[in-house]
Amino acid sequence: MYIKKRTLAVTMIATIVLSSAATALAIKEFNVNQVPMPPANSQSEATEIQKFFQVYHMLRDRYVDKESPDTLLNGAINGMVQSLNDPFSTYMDPKAAAKFNDMIQSSFEGIGAVMESDNGKIVVASVFKDSPAEKAGLKAKDQILSVNGKSLQGIDVDKAAMMIRGPKGTKVTLDVERPSTSQKLQLSIVRAAIKEDTVFSKQLGNGMGYIQITQFSENTAKEFDTQLQSLEKQGIKGLVIDLRQDPGGLLDSVKTIADELIPKGKTILQVENRNGQKDVYKSDKGTVNLPIVGLVDGGSASAAEILSAALHESGGYPLVGEKTFGKGTVQTTQPYSDGSSVKYTIAKWLTPDGNWIHKKGIMPEYVVHLPSYFNLPVLTASDKLKYDMNNDQVKAAQQMLLAIGFDPGREDGYFSKQTEQAVSDFQKAKGLQADGIIQGQTINALMDALREKMKQDDTQLKMAEDVLQKEINSRK
Template sequence: MAIKKRGLVLSATAVAVSTVAVAATGLHFYQGQVFLRSQSKEVAAEEGSLQPMAMLSLQSLFRQSPKELVDEVWQIIDRTYVDATFNQQDWKKIRTEYLSRSYKDSTEAYKAIREMLKKLGDPYTRFMDPQEFKNMQIDTSGELTGVGIQLAADEKTKKLTVIAPIEDSPAFAAGIQAKDIILKIDDKSTEGMDVNKAVTLIRGPVGTQVKLTVLRGDKQLEFNIKRARIEIHPVRASERTAPQGKVGYIRLVQFSANAPSEMQEAIKKFEKQQVAGYILDLRGNPGGLLYTSVDIARMWLPKGAIVSTKNRQGEQDREQANGRVLTNKPLVVLVDGGSASASEILSGALQDNGRATLVGTKTFGKGLVQSVRSVGRDCGLAVTIAKYFTPNGRDINKHGIDPDVVVQLTEAQRKDLSSNRDKVGTPEDPQFAKALEVLGQRIEASRQQSPQADRKS
């Protein structure tokens, strides 16, 4: 069974909100939710069908009892959660416990649901109240306002961790880096705080400021960041020069809805310019839409598997290349610790199929699948329902993808590139310089294998 394209979202962080930045961890099946596409503004409902927003809102009116909401959430977990042992919990006993309680209002039910879900020990299975769910919808629509941070709750420490700042965002300009741990938001401690709460505190009107206190290594730093409207152009392409000829450099910053069309345009332009090879830069890319990663993989892969998923019954969905490759030129992919989820699907597919050489550092390691849907009156629920695997069957969750060529940046180099963005993707960028060297070797090898084809290119 093929993975449904409509409503599938992949990303790196633990929650999807416009004010902090991009989307949620792992591979997200947005079925049964109110899901806004950024361009077409389609609303995806159960099984990927389309229903008017008014119909969904009308249906929600019939689910007003707080106790019914608690049971609705319990039922969804019972049917779909990836761990059939429910973290070694007696899930039926838990239902009896929470349905025996009295709830005065929705707020008490929300608190009980979060308490119930916490027993699963899974920070990515989470409940969203109406405001939090609205935040997620805004994010998925691609209309971002805030500081531009991809935020996650670390699976082991539960600390709020920055996946990566969005390029050219206020957080990026202020110097926020991947792996920074957020200790305080406007002097309020984040100890024990979930991601949804942190998002609520960080977001705010455009032009206002938020103070973030972060831990970087053993140093505590403070950043005063002004909130802004953030425009994301996912593909940034420019020509580079190597001893072997012209090189197409493509930096992909997010797997958003318009990324495939921009990627296609960039590749076709470079093919007309007869570049000798490509460098695809996925560093700091936290993920995005699943179908975007699949569509882009098909532009580079002539054949082969791209990604598969496995639920608690062991069933697998698989996506394949479809013969619509746009180029067979040599390819090198840049990755780092901020490359997550959709970035890992794309880079893993290219690596396992022998299509590209990966250069940089180990990727983030988010291989979990969530189903996100509407529950109750305008609330949302994200449930971990499966894992995704690379074409060779690698489970990269918590480990990440190891590059073929490791190039570590020193702290000084990292700071230099952060403060001088014009150096990124140039010989002054150590990882890019190595990628260019590796690409040159691949171009030479390609020419030796097929000199006639090279002369015609």
């Protein structure tokens, strides 16, 4: 979560081997006391600043290879932020900062996915609806191992995101590990212009409305208000708010939405600063008088968790799904004249009841898991699977066939004669050439059939509808 509005640290491990008098003499000749000093507020601060400038000038003037001042300064700033050991604090050079701002404004060119850092690993926090990433099969919690063959080990999350993004029409290749299956995949994704609508709505039947929020960007509150008014004009009697795979976003955005949904005078959240002082944000509108059910999962983070907690603790509304991500900190960005910026953590946020859910998450009242085939990797157009092959792609295809009603006879990754027959039967049902080979049009048809099956088998949404119906009935 962000509030809209360089790291001066150098981590050095040095071993100096005094192999000759000349080496020792060269070091003595550098007089650190000749480095000019900026003003400081105290002697302690002056000493800290002096050390930094001494190291900076020493490396700029005497390091064996000439390095530009920008390289040294950016490295120092980045080192200071990394020393915080906070995955949500980072230094962004001008290019990275510009792309980050584009993302917050929901308009950029890339694959349409949000990245997070998890114990030094670059993982997918969420995938945008109908994005190139979703179509290629990238899923939340996937770990990105490399980008175009370059390992992401030791690279911070914002730099990794910038490596993945790029001009529309260009291709990026990701090596991915899926924790749920320990399977390693290689996905080639063609970047596109991502102008993301962050709110989607529809009617579910029986007078129930449905609103999905995919992230909290600058326009999300306005989009939410438009979609809600449309549903209210259609006479809905209750509302499901789907926050699954929502990685969060802007604090102001979620506060504006919660202000409508939470009864007037009730607490939306508390924000606690470094000194323990708390700002309490309360609803001053509470204009929505409908039964509400929140839908959450492990990809619901930050601002999505703020809204979830407010709905449950202040609104008394039930939550359905799986335990949320657990991000209980607030970040802001400090821009600089050269276009760079530092994103850093400035506070904790607490639920209305004063709970800090960081690294804990929120457990919904109704815990419901999705069918296992929801986590299957996506087959790509470059795949060609046929009789007598044995690999993870075949295993995934077998599980897909079984899920949509065509029995492959086994699910261990060996393409048997019975698997071939199941593929042939599927091809006949879809009006395709029945050659028993999984490639091209067969892959597209198989993925389409699986997506349709997933819509029908969304066990979490079905439970949310059941719970909401009970809430509606209780008000009659």
